[in-house]
Amino acid sequence: MRNFWMIAALCAGAFTITACSEGDQQQAEEAMEDAQATAEQAADDAAEATEEAMDDAGEAMDDMDDAADEAMAEEPTASDNQVTATLEEVDGSGVTGQVEFTAMGEDIQVYAEASGMSAGKHAFHVHANGDCGDNAQAAGPHLKFPTDGDDVIHGNLGEFNVADTGSDNELITLEGLSLDAVRGKAVVVHAKGNDPTEPPAGAAGGRIACGVIN
Numbered sequence: 001m002r003n004f005w006m007i008a009a010l011c012a013g014a015f016t017i018t019a020c021s022e023g024d025q026q027q028a029e030e031a032m033e034d035a036q037a038t039a040e041q042a043a044d045d046a047a048e049a050t051e052e053a054m055d056d057a058g059e060a061m062d063d064m065d066d067a068a069d070e071a072m073a074e075e076p077t078a079s080d081n082q083v084t085a086t087l088e089e090v091d092g093s094g095v096t097g098q099v100e101f102t103a104m105g106e107d108i109q110v111y112a113e114a115s116g117m118s119a120g121k122h123a124f125h126v127h128a129n130g131d132c133g134d135n136a137q138a139a140g141p142h143l144k145f146p147t148d149g150d151d152v153i154h155g156n157l158g159e160f161n162v163a164d165t166g167s168d169n170e171l172i173t174l175e176g177l178s179l180d181a182v183r184g185k186a187v188v189v190h191a192k193g194n195d196p197t198e199p200p201a202g203a204a205g206g207r208i209a210c211g212v213i214n
């Protein structure tokens with residue numbers, strides 16, 4: 001009898017283990033399926049996100065192209081760091097030339113060239129008004145640079161020192177000046193050199209060439 005119960009117990013145990021293990025297997029399978037489904041969903045989401053990111057990047061590239069096109073459309077002038085004056089003859093003088101003002105740090109470097117001048121010295125200055133009308137009289141008096149004292153020739157750019165060729169060029173540095181000090185004014189070339197004893201105008205005689213600085 002004792003053996004019978006032992007066998008019965010063993011059988012019951014075996015049955016339970018089998019049943020349980022079948023249940024476990026089913027659960028494990030379900031868990032695997034769930035995990036697989038989750039992984040697939042995650043992969044789909046990732047692919048979608050990547051596609052969206054690619055689209056966004058494409059749009060950003062298009063925007064950059066548009067911006068570049070717009071930048072190209074604007075005149076690529078020398079602009080922010082340079083202004084120039086084209087010198088034209090005054091009253092049939094035959095004197096022409098060009099003056100370039102280039103910002104160099106805290107200073108302005110001035111390169112000036114002119115031709116058609118008589119031999120000797122010809123002072124040139126920045127004058128107060130950007131107007132060469134009325135035989136350059138409209139350019140008005142000399143511009144007083146912020147750095148000019150009362151006892152110097154105002155707006156002075158120096159002198160062309162002309163030999164037989166009638167031409168000369170000069171390179172001058174205006175210390176402590178920005179382009180805003182000269183932009184919209186005029187350069188006037190004179191018949192004579194500066195007289196340093198006659199500040200602030202310099203008594204350089206008539207006006208033989210003029211150009212607006214811009």
Ligand SMILES: [Cu+2]
Nearest residue numbers: 124125188190
């Ligand atoms: Cu002058």
